[in-house]
Amino acid sequence: MRTHIAKVTSVSPFAIRIEGDADDIEMDSLVIMQSILPHERKADVKGTATFNGVTGAFSGVDMQITFKDGYVAVDDEVFVLETNDGQLYHVIDKVVR
Numbered sequence: 325m326r327t328h329i330a331k332v333t334s335v336s337p338f339a340i341r342i343e344g345d346a347d348d349i350e351m352d353s354l355v356i357m358q359s360i361l362p363h364e365r366k367a368d369v370k371g372t373a374t375f376n377g378v379t380g381a382f383s384g385v386d387m388q389i390t391f392k393d394g395y396v397a398v399d400d401e402v403f404v405l406e407t408n409d410g411q412l413y414h415v416i417d418k419v420v421r
Contacts, residue, residue: 328404329419332396340402340415349413356415360402364390 330340330349338356339348370383396402401419406412 325408325414326406328406328413329401330404330413330415332398332400332402335396335398338415340404340413342404342413353411354413354415357417359391359417360396360415362390362392362395364388 328342330342333339333341333348337351338354338361339350340354341348365388367387367389369385369387372379372381374380396418401421403416403419405414405416407414
């Protein structure tokens with residue numbers, strides 16, 4: 325596998341462009357990690373919360389959290405692994421410099 329830094333050129337539908345390339349890579353050639361796009365996850369939450377001035381403790385509360393749009397945006401950089409045959413590109417995570 326080869327590694328690349330690519331720029332996000334579109335979020336919906338998702339597309340990237342590898343530095344130095346002239347063309348975008350689109351969804352049919354991408355494998356995108358869950359954390360890149362909006363997604364839902366289940367969580368076990370512990371702590372305290374205040375609602376209408378009343379504070380209460382909670383432990384082991386199952387809930388679902390939705391990670392919405394905004395993690396990656398157009399022009400953000402992402403870390404990409406290219407398969408040896410050049411047919412698929414795995415978008416791993418957002419690059420922070």
